[in-house]
Amino acid sequence: DTAVSQTPKYLVTQMGNDKSIKCEQNLGHDTMYWYKQDSKKFLKIMFSYNNKELIINETVPNRFSPKSPDKAHLNLHINSLELGDSAVYFCASSQPTSGLYNEQFFGPGTRLTVL
Amino acid sequence: AQSVTQLGSHVSVSEGALVLLRCNYSSSVPPYLFWYVQYPNQGLQLLLKYTSAATLVKGINGFEAEFKKSETSFHLTKPSAHMSDAAEYFCAVTNQAGTALIFGKGTTLSVSS
Numbered sequence: 067d068t069a070v071s072q073t074p075k076y077l078v079t080q081m082g083n084d085k086s087i088k089c090e091q092n093l094g095h096d097t098m099y100w101y102k103q104d105s106k107k108f109l110k111i112m113f114s115y116n117n118k119e120l121i122i123n124e125t126v127p128n129r130f131s132p133k134s135p136d137k138a139h140l141n142l143h144i145n146s147l148e149l150g151d152s153a154v155y156f157c158a159s160s161q162p163t164s165g166l167y168n169e170q171f172f173g174p175g176t177r178l179t180v181l
Numbered sequence: 182a183q184s185v186t187q188l189g190s191h192v193s194v195s196e197g198a199l200v201l202l203r204c205n206y207s208s209s210v211p212p213y214l215f216w217y218v219q220y221p222n223q224g225l226q227l228l229l230k231y232t233s234a235a236t237l238v239k240g241i242n243g244f245e246a247e248f249k250k251s252e253t254s255f256h257l258t259k260p261s262a263h264m265s266d267a268a269e270y271f272c273a274v275t276n277q278a279g280t281a282l283i284f285g286k287g288t289t290l291s292v293s294s
Contacts, residue, residue: 158225
């Protein structure tokens with residue numbers, strides 16, 4: 067059983083379109099994340115949800131809107147796609163314990179290509 | 182503020198040679214540190230983690246890392262490289278609030294026969 071799954075794995079679309087990426091985790095974790103990996107492989111946090119509540123919203127264009135229907139799912143909707151949105155998007159989940167310990171489990175990634 | 186610096190964006194070794202990937206961190210609180218590996222076209226897999234229990238941490242696939250507070254380092258090593266170790270390696274630290282990971286820029290490990 068896949069712990070953190072994402073669909074689709076590849077997404078090719080035209081500029082200006084709206085698209086969604088879905089993420090599901092079956093680990094029973096309370097917290098889920100979206101990370102963006104750019105063409106230089108640099109990974110940066112975009113959003114974090116804890117039990118369906120937004121915790122982190124980094125400096126991300128408001129064209130990006132996460133939605134968490136329940137704590138096992140965190141979807142990413144992107145409006146008016148731009149060339150610069152081309153990247154690999156990773157979903158992750160964790161169950162933060164006491165203090166700052168936060169081991170995260172990552173999905174396989176969604177490679178978004180905007181033409 | 183928390184940050185991670187990985188020295189060397191690309192490391193090349195021969196099969197059977199020692200692997201050393203460097204990671205230095207900056208943290209205003211006692212850090213939790215991680216090494217992740219990313220194989221081509223795959224997600225990130227946890228190699229090992231430092232949670233303050235022991236300074237020498239053993240991970241999967243024969244990797245280990247040593248936490249050195251005096252040097253603010255968490256370097257990753259493997260005594261003998263294997264071709265299958267070729268991948269991208271990321272060092273990460275938990276952010277100050279414990280709500281996300283801050284990643285280094287990654288190190289590409291190449292292994293030649």
